[in-house]
Amino acid sequence: MKRYQVRTISIVLCLSMMVFANAGFAKEPLKKERNRSHIEIDPTNTGTYTGDAGKDNFIANCSPCHGDTGKGDGPLAETLGEGVRPRNLSDGKFLSVRSDEFLFKVIKSGGVSVGLSESMPSWKETFTDAEIKQIIQYVRNSICKCKYKDK
Numbered sequence: 001m002k003r004y005q006v007r008t009i010s011i012v013l014c015l016s017m018m019v020f021a022n023a024g025f026a027k028e029p030l031k032k033e034r035n036r037s038h039i040e041i042d043p044t045n046t047g048t049y050t051g052d053a054g055k056d057n058f059i060a061n062c063s064p065c066h067g068d069t070g071k072g073d074g075p076l077a078e079t080l081g082e083g084v085r086p087r088n089l090s091d092g093k094f095l096s097v098r099s100d101e102f103l104f105k106v107i108k109s110g111g112v113s114v115g116l117s118e119s120m121p122s123w124k125e126t127f128t129d130a131e132i133k134q135i136i137q138y139v140r141n142s143i144c145k146c147k148y149k150d151k
């Protein structure tokens, strides 16, 4: 083989490796950065947070059982089995004796984690901690319109 042939072949090889490498990158799906907001909530909830960032997640994921207004009357409510009803989250008396930590636990780890029905699913695979906190804030601000009152 002549010298220039060797050189041409190595250039062609190099180029095709670059093309392959690029094609590989292009196929790799773009990882979407999750929108992690770092709102901190006061466990006793001062009610100062007024955003409704949790609204869309609540409507899309909780409403099917708890209903859009939280009354426990979503379309799936009747299908959960004998005697199992989604909690009425609009009941201010009821939610004002539940701390945000308790709500966080039941939402993140599911009903079973606090001795309630397994029909209340765990959301840890679906939401970040921050998103769960936003949902709690939405429930406090717009569903029960209540704060936590320590007894």
Ligand code: HEC
Binding pocket: 057, 058, 061, 062, 063, 064, 065, 066, 076, 080, 084, 085, 086, 087, 098, 103, 106, 107, 111, 115, 116, 117, 118, 119, 120, 121, 123, 135
């Ligand atoms: C598949 C139906 C279903 C879905 C979806 C669902 N829940 Fe529930 N949830 C239940 C049921 C049923 C209970 C009542 C469990 C019991 O009484 O043993 C419950 C209980 C709860 C409680 C406990 C209240 C208490 O202290 O007793 C909270 C808080 C709650 N759900 C919030 C949510 C939120 C927030 C979402 C959305 C992220 C959600 N749930 C989605 C069925 C559901």
